[in-house]
């Protein structure tokens with residue numbers, strides 16, 4: 001796979017006014033979300049829910065792609081069209097979550113490292129055949145007393161870089177996601193410092209593993225105070241801090257940055273993205289790869305009445321996609 005083809009896919013992922021819907025919850029996370037609204041989590045209920053999200057009428061005007069879970073990439077619409085084919089036919093790029101989740105980092109209480117490198121080359125080969133053109137790996141960094149440690153940051157960066165190099169070898173664009181969690185009572189300054197160190201470490205590791213940045217997308221967390229912090233930040237503060245942090249640590253050659261929502265409200269996730277784009281021009285397109293901030297309204301409606309609310313739930317997916325697509329242009333709420 002040439003770097004030009006990878007770069008083309010990466011640019012298409014962050015095409016103007018478009019972003020990504022993240023529907024790659026592992027079955028355990030999906031169960032947590034379904035339990036929250038009283039839905040039985042079965043292979044078929046997960047399939048039906050993902051169909052609702054992927055086939056929301058006109059949402060593809062604002063969605064360049066979706067991140068799927070392994071199970072979903074192998075599933076089809078109720079009419080028998082494989083989801084990957086449905087997406088490609090509707091102008092959306094199929095992506096796949098390839099990490100195998102987090103485990104405690106031995107010797108470092110309270111810290112996590114992401115697993116999934118063993119056998120990854122062969123899994124990527126298969127995912128490519130199934131239609132995936134980008135792949136996501138999520139590392140989790142927790143802020144707390146004396147953490148994150150340098151060891152945790154380095155271990156996660158090293159794994160991210162190894163996965164990214166394998167993705168490019170197999171023709172998939174890596175979407176590297178080092179998520180700094182919002183859990184905790186730390187202030188926005190602490191989140192800034194940690195995020196900056198994490199990003200510097202990540203780009204250092206990507207460089208060391210010869211990952212081509214032109215064919216890489218960063219999925220970043222925004223710089224925000226911890227959920228338990230008494231002093232919450234304004235939209236402008238979050239946008240300014242996040243932009244400054246990214247500008248100080250992310251090379252300009254990167255084709256784009258997308259954000260995770262991390263537990264922010266739908267409105268906040270959109271407002272923050274919009275504000276950052278209004279503060280541009282920025283070195284890279286800034287867009288979204290939201291999970292909860294794209295889905296939670298639809299999930300609630302669908303849970304309340306699966307048949308009666310089906311169209312309404314799909315309409316909210318369209319509305320969330322449109323709002324975030326406009327925010328990616330800095331034109332939300334005009």
Ligand SMILES: O=P(O)(O)OC[C@H]1O[C@](O)(COP(=O)(O)O)[C@@H](O)[C@@H]1O
Pocket residue numbers: 022023024025026027028029030067101138177260261262263289290291292293
């Ligand atoms: O815990 P899991 O199953 O890996 O899922 C974590 C989720 O976090 C994300 O990376 C970001 O989602 P949010 O926007 O809801 O924070 C999703 O892509 C993914 O589904």
